[in-house]
Amino acid sequence: MNFYIDKLLLWLKDGNLRTLQFVNDKVNVITGNSKTGKTAVLEIVDYCFCGSNETVVISHEHIGENVAWYGLRFTINDKVYTIARGAISENGKFSPDYYFSQMGEIPEIPYAKLEEDQIKSVLEQEFSIDDNVTIAYGGRSVRKNTRLSFRYFQIFNTLSKDIIANGKMFFDKMTLERYRDVWPQIFDLAFGVIDIDSIATQKKINELQQEISVLEADKKKLGKKAEHTNEKLQLLIKQAKENGLLDEALPFEKAVGHLEQLIADGASRFSSNFSTEQxxxxxxxxxxxxxxxxxxxxxxxxxxxxxxxxxxxxxxxxxxxxxxxxxxxxxxxxxxxxxxxxxxxxxxxxxxxxxxxxxxxxxxxxxxxxxxxxxxxxxxxxxxxAHVDYVLIPTAQKLVSLGEIKAEYKQLDLSPLDLSQIDKSIGEKSKELELLEVMYSGTEDRRTLIIDTLNEYIQTYISSAKVALDEYGEFSAWFDYKNQRLTLKKSKSAITAKISSSSDHLYLHLCLFAGMHHMLLSENSLYIPSFIIIDQPSIPYFNNSEYDYKESEDKLSNKSDWAKVKNIFKLWNDFYTLILKQKKHFQVIMLEHVSENAWVDCEHIHLVEIFDGIDNALIPFVKQETK
Known part of the structure; x- marks a missing residue:
């Protein structure tokens, strides 16, 4: 999906419009000192695209207290849109007010124009999501056959500072159960493991499984009801035998007939009720x-x-x-x-x-x-x-017992149990289900093939980062689909490496996302926007966040780490060299804390702005005039 952000827009409460201008087909770098609002760029993008307080954190101090509206002007599938969202209140309440222009117009002052659901509907069309793109696999937090949200696909578009050097988690928002539940289908759709027809097949499989479950539950319920009736009938026969109404030696089937006749005709003749051995x-x-x-x-x-x-x-x-x-x-x-x-x-x-x-x-x-x-x-x-005592039972007592038994007998549902129709329906639906499952069975093989291909794309960037990965530079990519993570293994080894270095974890994230987006571009994926926001990838190399960005090279405790910092930019520069040859388009927005000489040898880097915290920041400082 062709996508890039043209401008980030902040309508400030003082009446000014703060604009950050980005370009496509470049690594757009915003660098500078800490506490100047760089990380907020990622959060603002998420907020504008209908983010919730589960995923978005924008500081009220200095940013929230100064912004009246947050906005983006972006291009998607050759269409230009502008979206803006109202301010977040001091107590953290997210605004329901949205401005939306399908012509890309930037208003002087935004105003509430569309409801969130209406905006989602427009965006989901651009993400190729309609009523047929539903949740086929399901999970505890999401129901099968419900429509997918475009926001699920955006897990491929951010690498926050909390994730980028994390050894156990490779995707943002995976702390939320619903994102973990939909991950398999998001991956499978994005990379072409499944398509709309596959989803329709899976949906029909889900429906048939549900229908068969209902029929089997009905059958079980009817069976239990018949079993309960039979138990009640056995107890009535036992009671009749013990009270001298039926011969104790009668087997159950015959006793049922005698009991029915006794209830219908009345006490014309009672049993002697004695037998040699009970x-x-x-x-x-x-x-x-x-x-x-x-x-x-x-x-x-x-x-x-x-x-x-x-x-x-x-x-x-x-x-x-x-x-x-x-x-x-x-x-x-x-x-x-x-x-x-x-x-x-x-x-x-x-x-x-x-x-x-x-x-x-x-x-x-x-x-x-x-x-x-x-x-x-x-x-x-x-x-x-029945346990019969060898004593004579008075006729009056027998008549009383007969009355009690007759009353309980009339409460029983003795209609014959016919399960043939249910069994027929289960059989027909099971055959249909079996045929559909055979049709769907190729999914696992296709997923294996696609993951093998993805590993090849990732390997391209492991080779690019060979020096930065030190002893792991010669290892092979091994993407773990089940656990949503990338690891490495030696050639011809069945054991994956135990990696503990935050620098290596950083490069695993970068190689994974570069490889994924390269493959997604090559395969013309319909669902994943062609951009990524990366927040402070150099963070593993700096122990102290309080330093002047211009002196970043000198602040490294390990001087050899500067080459690894430079390799971050080289890796994405190599990415652009490859995709531009394929005539593909992509945008990287990188939020950094290093000096400009970190990318001096790279041709595909565009410096957006420097937030030095003195002359510039996301929210401009108000300077006092000297008298």
Whole structure:
């Protein structure tokens, strides 16, 4: 996406318009002393592009207290726009007021013209984002199938001073969960791993998975309902048998029919309810056998554990033998030496017996688990089986019981359970899902190929920074997609380097972003603007931030570091040499704290302004006239 910032605009409260003029196809350097507003340039750009207080920090002192409107004039896809946003209040409230001109007009005084959502809609069109560009992967903080914001793609456009020498984090805003959640899709879209058709396929996959989940949940719900009804029916049959209404010996299926007839016809004839051996007694006998087996196994296990404990006691008692053999064996002869050897062998046997797992130990554990499960199953079955006492039950009591059972029976939903339609729908949707997943399965292979290509682009800039990277200059680029970071590895090695130097971390960031943007330009990416703002890349080399920028070379504690500072500018100069040959366009805005001789040999550097803090700063100083 062709993009560059033409002007940064500040409408000051004193009525003046502060302007910073930038150019395209150059490294636009703003250098100077600390506390002059250089870092605020990055924050102002983020603020104007609908930034929130989660991502933007603009100091109220000196900057916020003097600015009425913040603005940018920029070119995107050969169209010129001006955007401005109202002041941030003293208590930190961000302004909802936006001025927006689709002709690039710079007003004398901005005024609220469009809502934020309207501006986002215009910008998202330029970022090639429409209703089809949705979140396909999802995460805890973002919902699948919701529209992507253009702001997510801007993580490729800044290297703040908090990130640039960070060994663990390579992209701004990754402390926010939603940015971490959308990272895979932002990368995949930007680099062409997926496209609109892929998103549509993934969206359909998500929808089918959701529909199948709903159907399976409905099926499970109906199954549980039928299971609950069946349990209630078993309890009613148990109650009927125990109260002399049904023959105790009737199996469940027949008992259901008899109960239905009993409820429909009334008490024309009650069961004698006596049988030679009740089902309950059979189950109870079986349960007792299992309980006995389980008790024996547990007793054996307890005894065996006691035996093992006694062996550990023996080991403790024999442990000094090892010390005696190691320290005094040369001085012991004859029967004493033979005695020590016997004890040492006994210690070895004891240790072997302690640590050796015999097959029967594993089998005991398995048998205990099996029998415990069977015991629980018998307890459940017993709770639903009638236990009939051999006594005569008065007819009046039987009639009362019948009335109670009849009332509960009528509450049951006994309609037949037909899951065939749900099963058919699940089957059809599963087949459709399988076909779509086969279509989408090539994504992983394509991502691997693209990351390999990205590593080649990054390697170009590792070669450019070879001297600055010291011992890592001959290493190969290895981009970690999952963890969003670049590392290095030796040729033909499967192990990545453990890098701890902040200077090396700085260059890893620069090489990664130069390589990424070179590839994005070459591939004509639709989603990533062709610019980057880099804040104070030389920061790892200066221990003290309070120094005059003109004396930066002399302030280095390690004099050889000046070559590394100069290499920062050389790397981006090399970047321009390569992309301009391809007739590609790109803008770098670099906020620095070093003198002009750091880039004296570079042809693609444009000095925007020097913020010396005396004659110039982002917010001009008010000079008192001498009387």
């Amino acid at each position: 089902e309950y007694e059979k189950l109870e006998n079986e349960r007792s056998k299992i309980a006995l087996q389980l008790t024996k196994l547990r007793r054996f296990k307890r005894s065996y554990n006691k035996y093992k404990d006694s062996l550990r006691d023996d080991e403790d008692a024999l442990r000094p033998i090892t010390y005696l053999q190691e320290n005094f064996s040369a001085n012991v002869q004859g029967e004493y030496r033979q005695f020590l050897n016997i004890l040492a062998k006994e210690l070895s046997n004891v240790r072997k017996a302690i640590h050796e797992k015999r097959p029967f130990e594993l089998d005991i554990e398995r048998r205990i688990r099996e029998l415990t499960a069977r015991l629980a199953a018998f307890d459940d079955q017993l709770s639903r089986t």
